[in-house]
Amino acid sequence: MPPRLRPTRLEYVVDGVKLRSQLSAAALEAIGDEAEQRRRALEILKSALFRGRMIAKERLEAGAGGIETARLLSGVTDEVITALYDFTTVHVFRARNPTEGERLALMAVGGYGRGTLAPFSDIDLLFLRPYKQTAHVEQVIEYMLYALWDLGFKVGHASRTIEECIKLAREDFTIRTALLESRRLTGDEALAEELKRRFRAEVVKGTGAPFVAAKLKERDDRHARAGASRYMVEPNVKEGKGGLRDLNTLFWIGQYLHPADAEHVEGVLQLEMFERREITAFIRAFDFLWAVRCHLHFATGRPEERLTFDLQPELARRMGYGDRGDAPAVERFMRRYFLIAKEVGALTRVFAAKLESERVKSEPKGFSRLLPGARAKRKKLDEGFHEEGGRLNIDGPQTFEQDPVNLLRLFRLADQRNLDLHPDAFTAATRLSGLISAKVRRDPAAAKVFLDILARSRDPQRTLTMMTEANVLGRFVPEFGRIVAQMQFNMYHSYTVDEHTLRAVGVINDIANGRFAEDHPLSTAIMPLIHDKEALFLAMLLHDTGKGGEGGQERAGARAARTACERLGLDRRRVELVAWLVEHHLVMSDYAQKRDVSDPRTVADFARIVQSPERLRLLLVLTVADIRAVGPGVWNGWKGQLLRELYNATESVFRGGRGSEASSVRRHFEVLAASARERLIAAAPETADWARSMEDAYFAGFTDDDMLVHAALAARAERQRGAAADARVRPDQGAAEIVVAARDRARLFADLATCITAAGASVLGARVFTSRLGQALDVFYVQDVSGQPYGADNPKSLARLAESLEAAARGEATKTEPRRLADFGRAAAFAITPTVMLDNEASETATVVEASGRDRPGLLGALARAISDAGLSIVSAHIDSYGERAVDAFYVTDAVGAKLRDPRRMTALKARLLSALQEGEASPAKPRPNLQKARASVAR
Structure with a gap:
């Protein structure tokens, strides 16, 4: 980290005496020309303001503290505003013999009143009058406000008498808080002192209890708006939980209960309940968060308060963090941020609790829980x-x-x-x-x-x-301690590693208590069947302890789990069970979301890994909790459906005692398919030819009712120009299901995928079947941009999409619209290496192609076209995304329905897919904010 510098004396930054002499000279040189006087004055003040901000910026980047920088910026602003006031009242609207009504005090209130200011913060001013506003005072205020706006300030202002201030402060806690931090900038000193005296005597005295209650409620409401966790990976430095506003709340309470100089934190917090180490921790957190906030403003050239992914690497660089071993600079910086947020949480908890239990022993009774009137x-x-x-x-x-x-x-x-x-x-x-x-x-x-x-x-x-x-x-549990406040620098996870883990533990407990019975009926039903719940909770607590560890997350996590469980005294069998769960905690989601569950080889391979029904049950609950705890909106009904299908298919294999051999599982699937085919024909004899032409895999993935709908759709397609589509919202799967029946042809799947993208929909998954009669049946599961089933709020849009897909299936041109991800700028902060893998062992009948790269609209269609152009057919597609990264898996066959084995064709396919993944990539992997633009904004 850069060395700390000695604080800068304000006169070295902005010389107030010199500034006023320059303004006086400008006024005299242009005497008689008010417009020229104003222009020259603003030019001088802008220059002083720019110089002050640039010195503050340079010192901050050289290692100055956050509080020091905020106070320096506040001091620079003080000099500019007071110089403007003097210029206005001496050279523009001078009152040579001011009357009582022309007295005026200019006061800083709110955060500016506290003497700390971020580079682009609003400034709050109070023009204090003795009584009703005179023409002279009105002219001074108007002139100053227009000048401040021209200087680039965003000004919150009020013009009030002392009586008005007292009345409004009694009624409104926001105004009361602003006045609590008021300080005189210039003007009538006696007037300003009178306000402070009366405010203390008539508003503050005897009202500590309601003020504390109001501030704590205000804090809770703000947390609910900004995000209930202090470990959100894109935190709001000012308003978020664990941010500056939480510290300000403590500051306000301390200032209210113990009046002191608002510019000195130590004085405000010298209450008997606050120990020295707590005050030190408060100042340390305050300084760090102010440094982050000032860097954010300078880096972006605007009042940015959210520490987004694209800004985090730049802030890490500015604050002197570098890579260390396997820990990137950005993750080291963000871990420091979250440790500070954790400290703020502990301070808030201790301070608020002490106020509740001790402070207000002298307060009136009847305020119940918050401020008890007698010793407990x-x-x-x-x-x-x-x-x-x-x-x-x-x-x-x-x-x-x-x-x-x-x-x-x-x-x-x-x-x-x-x-x-x-x-x-x-x-x-x-x-x-x-x-x-x-x-x-x-x-x-x-x-x-x-x-x-x-x-x-x-x-x-x-x-x-x-x-x-x-x-x-x-x-x-030092293994868990290693991941406390650990950052996950990706757009998939919403929380730090430890916060994600504890939320996942909470999800398991909720499932066990039946709170998620509707969302997770299978998990809720099997929880009573799990014999070793301690192993389940231990595995959840330790599942991410291998992040950043040697040999990969899974193996490192298994080693950490063994060490922790042995230390806890578990027997060898249970130690190995927990270690196995930690090592394989991603396996079930991978198989469910990236593999075709209707393929017997998928179920056989998964069953071979799991080996027992107890492990299967444990892994299902662990997987559900892990996904659900990633962040808001990550879990949906579609993922639940995929997991249920994989669980049921694997549990069926175990229940039948067939073992996990692929041949046994395949025979099991063949029996199930034959039975389903016979039921379909018995229910609708007219479907016999279609049913016999469909592959066995089709019958493993749908209910009897689904099959009747699909058969009718296929018959309709034959009657109406070779294509038909049907769409319906599936709330149980969190998606809309669109089924397209059409004559098979090259690039059919690619055209359909492109059509869906053009409609602004996102494909969650797709299943593709081709009958021996040459008819394709493509089933898509789609959502809208908000993650809801497409068309759930607008059924007409879903019907229009079905019509468009019918046209696309017939080969008619589809109107496409270039679309960009709303958060593409944030996603560009991540360096993502496109990868393509071809696997001929994962399926007995098809080659599995897995393509991974930066997510973007139209990616699925681009990948499907690359596969089609290679002369291959897509048997099924499994679409998934992890924040900024898309991971799409395709089961493909060649023209004769066989796997792709020719090395040259495999190499060519990889090249095509990599080209599709790289298409539209942002040129810089980790763009920095436009610093020239930021500098220009500072100048303005």
């Missing part, structure tokens, strides 16, 4: 613990010092009793977490307490989260 009674619980004011507390630090296992018992007891932690207990646990030594980690009593929390508590996610914030979980 103690209720003795287990040895060393007691309940105090509805919170779990310890008898003293000796509770942990005499038996460090109590650091774990604290959280188990809190869960069992459904109690929140007393701030003293939480603080002591955090400070004494170092007592968890290697000996404690191997203590059977500690292991039992931990497993009770993990697998048998009422709310393991909440309890484990508290343990993480207190540094207890990472100390007891």
Whole structure:
């Protein structure tokens, strides 16, 4: 990291005396010409402002602190605004003998009043008058506001009397908070002091309880809007959970309860409940977050508050982070950010809880939970613990010092009793977490307490989260501690690794309690059949501990799981079960989403890996929870359907005792297909020819009702120019199902895929079947851009898409529209290497082609055209995306229905597909923001 510099004295940046003399000279030189006077004044002020901002920017990039930079920028703004005020009141609208009504004080309020300012922050000003506004005061205010706007400021302003300020502050907590941080910039000093005195006496005094309650509620509402987790991988530095606004809330509360100089954090927080280490942590977090915010503004040239993927590498570079081993600079920087956010969370929790339990012993009674009026009674619980004011507390630090296992018992007891932690207990646990030594980690009593929390508590996610914030979980399970605040630099995951893991643990608990019965009926049904729930929860907790490890995530994770489980005292069989689950936690989703479940080889290969019904059940629940915890909108009914199909097919193999040999599984599928074909013919004899012409794989993937619909559609296609399409919304699968029956021809699938893309739909999956009569049946599952079933809100659009697909199937030209991903700029921040793999072992009848690269509209059609141009037919397509990366798998055969084995044709196909993947790639893999544009914006 760059060395810290000595703070810059403001007069070295903007010399206020010199600035005012320049303005006076400009006024005198253009005396009598008000327009010229104004033009010259603005030119001088712009130059001073630009110089000040550039010096602040250069010092920030050289290692200056965030608070120092914010104060420097605020000081520069102070000098410019006060100089403008002097120019206005001396040279433009001078009152030589000001009356009482012409008194005016200019005050900074809100964040600007606190004396910290980001490069492109709004500035909030209060023009304070003694009573009703005079013409002179109105002219001064109007002149100044227009000048400030011309200087590029975004100004929030108000012109009020002291009486108006007091009245509005009593009614509105936002105005009250703004005035809490007010400071005089210039103008009538007595007027400004009168406001501060009356504000304290008439608004603040005796109203601590409602103010604290309002600020905490405001914080909760803001979190709900900005995202309930402080570990979102694209955090909002200002408004997000764990960001600057959370610290500001604590600052406001401290300032309200303990009036002090708003510019000095240490003074505001000198309350008896706040320890020195907490104040130090507050200032450290405040400084880091201000540095990030200032860098963000300078890098983008605008008031950007969200740390998006495309900005993260640039911010890491600006803040001095470099690659270290396997850890890229951007992930090191973001881990630091999330550790700070974690610290902010701990501070918020401790401060707010202390305010609830201690601060307002002197406040009026009746404010219930938030501010109890009397000292809470103690209720003795287990040895060393007691309940105090509805919170779990310890008898003293000796509770942990005499038996460090109590650091774990604290959280188990809190869960069992459904109690929140007393701030003293939480603080002591955090400070004494170092007592968890290697000996404690191997203590059977500690292991039992931990497993009770993990697998048998009422709310393991909440309890484990508290343990993480207190540094207890990472100390007891160091494998988990290694991934705390670890960044996942991709667009697929919405949270840090530890937050994703704890959410996944919570999902398993919810499934076990029946809370997701509608979304996950199969998982809910099989949970009671799982014999070893401890192994399931342990595997979930440890499943991502191999990220960034040697030998790949799966193998490194299995090694970490073995080490952790052996230390916990599990027997060898259970150790190996947990390690197996961790090593194979991605296998089921890979097979379900990238392979054809109607292919017997897929089921045989998967069954060979799983080997037992118990592992199958464990893997299903683990996979569901893992996917669901990735982020909002990642789980959908389509993925659930794929997993259910794979589970049912594999469970059927195990139940029949046929083993996992491909030949046995194939015979099993043949029997199922023959039975389904006979049922179809019996239900609709007119379908006999069509049913006998369809391949066995078709009958493995659809219900009897589906087959009747498809047969009727095929007959309709023969009657109407060789093509017919049918579409319906499938809420159970989270997608619209579109079935197209048409005469088979080259590039049919590619044309259909292109047509779907042109309609603004996204293909989740596709199944392609060709009868021996030469008719193709293509089934697509599609969503709209919001991830909802296409046409769910507009059935006419779904009908139009079906009509367009009929036309495309007949070979009619499809109108295409070039579309760009809404977040293509963010996706361009990632370097994605296109890859193509051909596998002749994954299927007995087809070559499996897997193509992976940057996702974009039209990619599926481009890949399908490349395959068709190579003289190959697509048997089935399996479409998936992981944020910025698309992974599409195709089962293909040659002109005679055989696998592709010719090495030259395989090489040519790879080249075609790589070309399709690279088409439309952004030129720079990791573009930096336009710094010249940012510099110009600063100048403006």
